Amino acid sequence: MVQKQEYLSKNQKIVLDHVEKANQPLKAYSILYNVQKKGLKAPLQVYRALDKLVEIGKIHKIESRNAFVACKNSNCVVSNATAFSICESCEKVTEINNSKLSKYLSNFEDNSGMKYSKYNLEFFGLCKKCKNK
């Protein structure tokens, strides 16, 4: 039996490295542009690396922005419970690390009989800086 992948591949490392160095979400094509010097030439190479990194929780996708950000929560082993705050003015995105919130949402059940294995929450508003302008 083939073991579950433990180490990142070359392209995955390159992409993760780049995304981790940014402290804001990056667009796929901006990543592509910036890793071209490292040999990744085509969108698919970036998207494939991103897919994997999202799958294993190293990177999260900010769905409302089509952008990708490195996971800041060491405990976010798998990308199944994510929450972000997004400033609608400066677009600053912060991953929310709030155990009460994650507990509340992980245990949430509605009357549909559906048990949720995953969620993504995006809050919008104005960050401190932008509010005081």
Next chain:
Amino acid sequence: MVQKQEYLSKNQKIVLDHVEKANQPLKAYSILYNVQKKGLKAPLQVYRALDKLVEIGKIHKIESRNAFVACKNSNCVVSNATAFSICESCEKVTEINNSKLSKYLSNFEDNSGMKYSKYNLEFFGLCKKCKNK
């Protein structure tokens, strides 16, 4: 002073009408294809109508799917607090109408000093039907 728009325009009505008749989220280009017989010829006509309808809360965007669904909550006057359940197998999407959840999230504050005016939450899992397969 010009008043806030009260009635929908021609294109907005056409698009909303079509989206309301579907009971699942629709893609923008699928909407376009289906309203062409009503005279809307270009993507922008659909996107502009959708933008407005989303803004006034008649339609919500399912961000993770790039799809649009009519609001089922009569109280969802403005599209500022949305929650959905999404089946990862059959892609059925349901708008969650749970006052406890919406109260909890509307009042949520973290330590960033940011006050949220809006949120979107998407739960993923298997619906009843798909779970029993």
Next chain:
DNA sequence: AACGCATTGTTATATTATAACATTATTATT
């Protein structure tokens, strides 16, 4: 060595969304 599977490389193309510009409609104020 042979197999299975993840990854890579590459070209082409599909899908989603907006820019830019000209025109028309609606409604409030003068």
Next chain:
DNA sequence: AATAATAATGTTATAATATAACAATGCGTT
């Protein structure tokens, strides 16, 4: 009724985001 402000429309072109399809390589297991 004329004017002005705002919203909506129509149209062409193009930008931005993402995947299909196919061939080849790398690497651990049997």
